[in-house]
Amino acid sequence: MHDLIPLSLLAPGQLANVSQVMGRPDQVHRLEELGLRGGAAIEMVQTGSPCIIRLAGQKLCFRADELLRVLVRRGAVT
Amino acid sequence: MKSPTIARSTITVALIGNPNTGKSTLFTALAGVRQRVGNYPGVTVEKKLGSLHLSGQACQVVDLPGTYSLAPRSPDEMVAVDVLLGRRADVGPIDIVLSIVDASNLERNLYLVSQVLELGVPTVVALNMVDIARARGLAIDVERLSTQLNVPVVEVQANRHRGIAELKAALVAAISSNSAVPESPFPTEFQREVTHLQSALAPRMRDEESTCGGEAMPRYLVERLLLDTSGYLQSELLGNHHSPGEADVAAELKAARGRLAAAGSPVPAVEAQARYAWVAQVLKGVIARPAERVTTRSDRIDRILTNKFWGTLLFVLAMLLVFSSVFVAAEPAMKAIDAVIGKLGQAVGAAMSEGPLESLLVDGVIGGVGSVLVFLPQILMLFFFLAILEDCGYMARAAYLMDKLMVRVGLSGKSFIPLLSSFACAIPGVMATRVIENRRDRLTTILVAPLMSCSARLPVYTVLIGAFIPRRTFAGGLLQLQGVTLFTLYLLGIVTAALVALVLKKTLLRGPTPPFVMELPSYKWPSPSTVLYRMGERGWSFVRRAGTLILAVSVIVWAASYYPHNAEVVEENLGPERDALTARLVQLDTGAAERAGLEDQKADMDHAIAAAYQRQSILGRMGRTIEPAVRPLGWDWRIGCAVIASFPAREVVMGALGVIYNLGKGLDVGDQTDQDRLAARMHAARWDDSQALVYNIPVALSIMVFFALCAQCASTLVVIRRETNSWRWPAFTFIYMTALAYLGALVTYQVGMRLPPF
Known part of the structure; x- marks a missing residue:
């Protein structure tokens, strides 16, 4: 069992599973529409703010802030 | 359905x-x-x-x-x-x-x-x-x-x-074919709530003269109403007014959402759960994925292009290349358009007898249309490059690279390219903001884009800097005062834009910052037809929309500078002298030695007459009326006049000054001798009442600061109106920029006059 960490702590090339997206419901909903939702397998491509992640074959550029955070579980993709 | x-x-x-x-x-x-x-x-x-x-x-x-x-x-x-x-x-x-x-x-x-x-x-x-x-x-x-x-x-x-x-x-x-509505992906408790809500809304829809024409609200909209927690749809579909039924619906929605949350289908999360579950069903056995993720060419390109060092360097190089080619490649076309317009004006002027109609056609209509068309090559060139960058997928990378910078002024990376484009011309810049989905970011970008020093300001800067800023060098010749002044004027626009953007995002356009998520699409070769089509579409929409209003404004400015055209007053004083000169010229042989001098005298006389008419005109009178207001900026009524005349299009100012300082209408600011002639006249200009010289360094700086900050471009305002679909925003842009320009010019002059002489 791995600990939950914010997306920003992933190192480049690291794989993870999204556990939870926290923020205003409609903003979270928007991210879900793009596929960034609990259970999604991601890979950190480039760290920083904004960061680049790979998600289901697509690359997303993403800037999180205090109001919207993505929590992930480091490790293998299921 | x-x-x-x-x-x-x-x-x-x-x-x-x-x-x-x-x-x-x-x-x-x-x-x-x-x-x-x-x-x-x-x-x-x-x-x-x-x-x-x-x-x-x-x-x-x-x-x-x-x-x-x-x-x-x-x-x-x-x-x-x-x-x-x-x-x-x-x-x-x-x-x-x-x-x-x-x-x-x-x-x-x-x-x-x-x-x-x-x-x-x-x-x-x-x-x-x-x-x-x-x-x-x-x-x-x-x-x-x-x-x-x-x-x-x-x-x-x-x-x-x-x-x-x-x-x-x-x-x-x-x-x-007949469409069968597929089975809903939503859980049954959600579907039940939707059905319930739909029938609850039905009497209400019948009562009202609604968009549905009395029919029940489509089920999809009811579903969305239930899912939308932002409150937008509720006010959109049910109105902001609190009719008796309104409270019921709001309470109904709240209760339904509560029941759904208790049943384990919280709104709006239930939608993503339900739809992705449906998608997984549909895709069962459809896609065969490779065991190892294949590194594509896009990935390899991205390793360089989104790299913090190499990516930024290549981005700067790409932008330099685009903008220099916009300036260089568009110039011959702009010159050609200018020449054709000039020839056309001359031909029309020659074919018609002198009078209001001739002046309207030549100076108002042809001149006005010309001032619009002359931007076309730059717009087409810029959109040609931008369309290529967009179509191949690079634009998203550029926005990624610039996000860090733009986030400091409350915008996102997507605002960068539109603002950069505005250095060439604010019109394509404003049009390029269409890539920004967030409305507040888009509006902010549109409102500050005209503060970027566009190419039409450059002639004003070069002429005034060349005439009044001393040629001094610092740091062993590395820094040149004139160059530093030019750079400072560009910087002034950028810094002001950043501050205005920050203020707007904190006041008028305040609101929750939406999460910045952007797809980085795979690279592909740009399709020539898409690129050409987009370029043509932007160019045409500019000509059509801006063309009509610019024409109207040009005609108004023309009328203001032509009427009341008091022929008696002007001709009485200057007419006889000119007629005498004309008569002597007719008598002389074509090869006579004195001829050249006489022709110059005659030209000067013609310019003096034109200037006299200008003083008499509504515009001239307006210049004198506003003199008390522009005196604190160090300007006399002549400068006031030129500034008023250049509100429709700032590039008019040099021509207007040319007329005011008796150099004739056809002054070419791109021409060195014409620039020198204008500079000499300005150096010699004196106040009407005190005979003191009008121009000094603070006055020149105050004019340049005014032009750097002022919204003197009707085309831009029309394009802002088109892009925002309201006159409110162009009006706002005009007012805030003009106020800033006045303030900036005032501070520049007043501080400049109090500093020790340079």
């Missing part, structure tokens, strides 16, 4: 899909150049209609804006839903939905398809970018996908026009 039992004369096809799926390319492949572009009233969404023939049947295609979801949270996003539900009278009912999906990312694309299918309109899916999917090692079973979706799926390659015939055949077949 009613099934169309009567064959209508036109079939309407709505094209919808995620961004970056090749939707516009498919639209062009279907409709060719038969496209009409307009705006939906009241929103900033572009309305694109095209026509095509499906086995002899005339069809209309509506290209809807690219979107990841049909979940409206703003009026702009509502447009697509309204069109698809047939709620927009200007488009009419939709017969077929053509949904384009990206084969390399089916999961996310089918999320939108699942929403589309619920609308109950016959749907055809176009599967695009199969080549990219293949490059990633994905194999797709198209037949199986079609069966499991229960909708025809046609493989296309929009950029190569492949599969278009098959797609058209599928559309023809879909016209006569």
Whole structure:
């Protein structure tokens, strides 16, 4: 069992599973529409703010802030 | 939804899909150049209609804006839903939905398809970018996908026009098909709440003269009402007024959401859960993925282009290349247009007798139209490059690289390119803001774009700097005072824009910052037809929209500088002298030695007469009226006049000064001798009352600061009006920029006069 960490702590090339997206419901909903939702397998491509992640074959550029955070579980993709 | 039992004369096809799926390319492949572009009233969404023939049947295609979801949270996003539900009278009912999906990312694309299918309109899916999917090692079973979706799926390659015939055949077949609304992906408790809410709303819809024309609210909208926690749809669909029924509905919604949360289907999360579960069902056995992720060419390119060091360096180089070629390559065309306009003016002037009509045509109409057309080469060039960068997928990378910088002024990376473009001209800059989805960011960008020093300000800067800023060097010749002044003026625009953006985002355009998420699409070769089409479309929309108003404004300014045209007063004083000169010239032989001198005298006399008329004109009087207001800036009435005349288009100012300082109308500021002549006249200019010299360094600086900050460009204001669909924003831009310009010029002059002489 791995600990939950914010997306920003992933190192480049690291794989993870999204556990939870926290923020205003409609903003979270928007991210879900793009596929960034609990259970999604991601890979950190480039760290920083904004960061680049790979998600289901697509690359997303993403800037999180205090109001919207993505929590992930480091490790293998299921 | 009613099934169309009567064959209508036109079939309407709505094209919808995620961004970056090749939707516009498919639209062009279907409709060719038969496209009409307009705006939906009241929103900033572009309305694109095209026509095509499906086995002899005339069809209309509506290209809807690219979107990841049909979940409206703003009026702009509502447009697509309204069109698809047939709620927009200007488009009419939709017969077929053509949904384009990206084969390399089916999961996310089918999320939108699942929403589309619920609308109950016959749907055809176009599967695009199969080549990219293949490059990633994905194999797709198209037949199986079609069966499991229960909708025809046609493989296309929009950029190569492949599969278009098959797609058209599928559309023809879909016209006569009956659409069965598929089983809802939502859990039963959610469906029950929707049914309940729909019947609760029914009496209300009957009472009101609603957009549905008394029919029950479409089930899809009821669903959205239940899902939308932002409150937008509630006020949009049910109105802001609190009618007796209003409280009931709000309470009803709240209770329904509470029940759903208790049942384990919280709103809005239930939608993503339900739809992705549906998508997983539909995709079962459809995609074969490679065991190891294939590193594509896009990935390899991205390693360099999004690298913090190399990526930024290449971005700067690319921008330098684009902008220098915009300036260099557009210049001959601009000169040519200028020359043709000039020749045309001369020809018309020669063919007609002198008088108001001739002056109106030459100075008002031809001059005014010319001042618009002269921007066209730059606009076309800039959009040519921007279209290439956009179509190949680089634009998203540029926005990524610049986000860090832009976030400091409350904007996102997407605002960078529009602002950069504004250094060439604010018009394409404002038009390029269409890539920014967030309305507040887009408005902020539009409102500060005109503060970037555009190319039309450069002549003002060069002439005044050349005339009044001493040629001094510092740091062993590395820094040159004139160059530093020019740089400072550009910097002034940038810093002011940053401050204004910050203030706007904290006041007028305050609101929650939406999460910044942007797709970085795979790289591809830009399609020449898309690039050329986009370039032509932008150019034409500029000419048409800006052309009409600029023409009107030019005519007004012309009238103000021509009338009342007191011939008696002017001719009485100066007429005899000119006539004497003309008479002596006629008597002289063509080769006579004195001739040259006399011709110069005659030209000076003509200019003096023109200047006398100008003083007499409404504009001249306005200049004198506002003199008390511009005196604190160090200006006399002549400068005031030139500034007023250049409000429609700032590049007019040098010509206006030329007339005011008796150099004639045809002053060419690009020409060194003309520049020197104007500079000499300005150095010699004196106040009417005290005979003190008008110009000194603080005055020149105050004029330049004014031009750097002022909104002196009617074309830009018209384009802002077009892009924001309201006169409010151009009015705001004009007022705040003019106020800033006045303040800036005032501070510059007053501080400048108190500093020790340079």
